Amino acid sequence: MAACDGASKGNPGPAGWAWVVADGAETPTRWEAGPLGRTTNNVAELTALERLLTAVDPDVPLEVRMDSQYAMKAVTTWLPGWKRKGWRTASGKPVANQELVARIDELLDGRSVEFRYVPAHQVDGDRLNDFADRAASQAATVQEPAGSALGSPEPPPAPDAPAATARRVPAARSGGTARRPSSSSSRSSSRTLKAKFPGRCVCGRSYAAGEPIAKNDQGWGHPECRTAGRADA
DSSP states (O other), X not given: OEEEEEEESSSSEEEEEEEEEEOTTOOEEEEEEEEEEEEOHXXXXXXXXXXXXXHSOTTSOEEEEESOHHHHHHHTTSHHHHHHTTSBOTTSOXXXXXXXXHHHHHXXXXXXXXXXXXXXXXXXXXXXXXXXXXXXXXXXXXXXXXXXXXXXXXXXXXXXXXXXXXXXXXXXXXOOBBTBOOOOOOOOOOOEEEOSSOEEOTTSOEEOTTSEEEEETTEEEOGGGTTBTBOOO
């Protein structure tokens, strides 16, 4: 099993990527993180997935845990349609980050990969996603590579991680099939409130403490993202 994540401090801003591979007990065995200079969160998320797939033997079945709906859907749900339309969206616009998406498509060809969506920044959330999130955040902040091969210590808590006193929210676990993202069973709500802690919306952008947020199908995020999961595919 594995997880990958990207981070951008400003979106666009200083960015980084990270991946981690674990054993059956979910104990990290290998990990790597690296800087990307200034770019968007979506580029960081796709780069993290591309680096993970490059680092793992294609003959090894892989479960990939991610908190980016965009990256997952880009390389699974939306990709076939984009290719049929000559790398154009439904509105005829060029597909964003085409080079990265095409590279990931090549890496996925012929291998067994199951994608699992996990909410980000949850107390008692997914351990591997949290590890990748912290490593990516550190890489984005210091703009230096890190990883087990370099003898790096475990990445520190991310600056935007929720405090330990936050309400304990169990991680949502949802199944998936090879190259198909899973979905959440939670219901959306029209309720809007101010975030007590910083977090990341399913659209990939972060929100700060005090900003208005609303419940959507995958958790809390920007009010305008209540219908997150849709895109100009």
